[in-house]
Amino acid sequence: MQKAVSPPSAESLAPFDHLDHRYRGEHPVRTLALLFRPDRGRLALAVVLFTVKHSPIWLLPLITATVLDVVVQHGPESGLWKATGLLLFILVLNYPLHQWYVRCLGGSVRRMGITLRSALCRRMQQLSVGYHARVSSSVLQAKVVRDVEAVEQMMQQSADMGLGAVVTLVGGLVVIGFRVPSFLPVFLVVVPAAGFLVMKLRARLRSHNESFRREVEQLSSRVGEMTTLIPITRAHGLERTALGRVDGSLRQVFAAGLRLDMLNGRFGSLAWVLLNTLGVLCLTGSALVAYHGWMPVTAGDVVMLSAFFTVLTGSVTTLLGLAPILTKGLESVRSAGEVLQAPDLEHNAGKAQVEHVTGRIDFEDAGFAYDDAEPAVDGFTLSARPGETIALVGASGAGKSTVLNLLIGFIRPTSGRIMLDGADMAGLDLRSYRRFLSVVPQESILFEGSIRENVTYGLGDTDEATLLAALEDANAMEFVRRLPHGLDTVVGERGARLSGGQKQRLAIARALIRDPRVLVLDEATSALDNRSEALVQEALSRLVHGRTVFVVAHRLSTIQGADRIVVMDGGRIAEMGTHEELLGRHGTYAGLQPAFP
Known part of the structure; x- marks a missing residue:
């Protein structure tokens, strides 16, 4: 009988450790x-x-x-x-x-x-x-x-x-x-x-x-x-x-x-x-x-x-x-x-590892421009204290998504800087920073695996009690118990066998189980019906507790509970304050109110 061909060893893959x-x-x-x-x-x-x-x-x-x-x-x-x-x-x-x-x-x-x-x-x-x-x-x-x-x-x-x-x-x-x-x-x-x-x-x-x-x-x-x-x-x-x-x-x-x-x-x-x-x-x-x-x-x-x-x-x-x-x-x-020689890399090699995050984020005159276009964000200055919830609102194209991408580190500022707990993020390994960050997007991205695998994705062995607690806090056990195979139910490609609200609650459970210090909510309830939104909002209230939160939302119920609301216009901050303060100014935010459901 012939010997099976062995797969490549770590040494054979070594030439590709530094592809750049x-x-x-x-x-x-x-x-x-x-x-x-x-x-x-x-x-x-x-x-x-x-x-x-x-x-x-x-x-x-x-x-x-x-x-x-x-x-x-x-x-x-x-x-x-x-x-x-x-x-x-x-x-x-x-x-x-x-x-x-x-x-x-x-x-x-x-x-x-x-x-x-x-x-x-x-x-x-x-x-x-x-x-x-x-x-x-x-x-x-x-x-x-x-x-x-x-x-x-x-x-x-x-x-x-x-x-x-x-x-x-x-x-x-x-x-x-x-x-x-x-x-x-x-x-x-x-x-x-x-x-x-x-x-x-x-x-x-x-x-x-x-x-x-x-x-x-x-x-x-x-x-x-x-x-x-x-x-x-x-x-x-x-x-x-x-x-x-x-x-x-x-x-x-x-x-x-x-x-x-x-x-x-x-x-x-x-x-x-x-x-x-x-x-x-x-x-x-x-x-x-x-x-x-x-x-x-x-x-x-x-x-x-x-x-x-x-x-x-x-x-x-x-x-x-x-x-x-x-x-x-x-x-x-x-x-x-x-692909192997594409220059558009996220450079992290040799940069400082992030070992601990308290959650203080400081945007100091940060700006970003895509290629030679007009800046999508310009002169953005904001300090978020640990445990504070910041809501970003504004018309389409105002720069909200660009701010979130800067926060996550998907892009780096082309002007100004962003500080994480007093350290310039330009000198940090963003991969290690993201261990302390979770994102709940508008459309939850699931892969074709079980609920257990999707929620614990990337965490290795997670004990059952921790998993069940995260699902319970995310109001997900309400539907998981009814599924034919419970936690081992396969959700289908991109979660096709689940409703939008169910997928979103799994996304929240995925965030909860990681216990992040910085949380990004990108229109997490905009595509849900009223009942699903109520369940998700209740889960979000548990998720945001004690964490630095940046939220983009089109629903008033999500925005008005924020510690501060940042109103953006043309890539700049037009107004900033609480819901009541901004309404009292009768400015840009007050003009946006009819657009909020």
């Missing part, structure tokens, strides 16, 4: 060399094993020539048996050597695929939220799944087919050089001609492969968008519109794929005609040389040269046929490199 220092638009071949570095010994052994197991392909014409000469020249019969025995011995060796070769090569390629997928997933975790807002999740999924699969296929096929062609070419040319050296220059013409064809068409193949890849990524994005919008599409009877958008991408993929297939077809056909024409000329020439006695060439040599030209022509054709596969695979390496 590894990828700077380097050539994809260099990237592959880095990926295969831990398996260099196995790959070298695989090449040796393949050379031995593949030797019958290029030994057969030589043995055929030897046998034919024994027959024609009536040589010693022992020569016939020696040649036959040698060939049979190598043929029998093929099976165990092939199994060993597959184990070495297959294991290396699979480890490379796992390592590359791990590197991509790690990089996605390092990239900023702004990057993920710009790049479709479907495109990123395609890179992790489809592009890495294409790289694996390229390595497998180029190893099996390409290594076989190279070994056959080298072995055949060596035999010809020893047996009929005068014909070696003729054979050597084939390789430069093949190289010329590859170099001539490779640029066009690369551009067409890149174009095809972009169209497939666009299709992936369209399909992902379509599946997300199915409830809205069905509700408004827009099925034809949705299918029309996807059909447009399908037509573009078809056209790009057909162009690529036609180019590959012309490439392969031209190479086949040229190489076989050279083969016919070589056969005729060697026969004429033997017929007229111009050189010491035997009948066996003529047969050997003819067979070798057929074999070598097939090898060169195989190498030429690998060009599209290599081009596609290297383009997939470049595609993965787009």
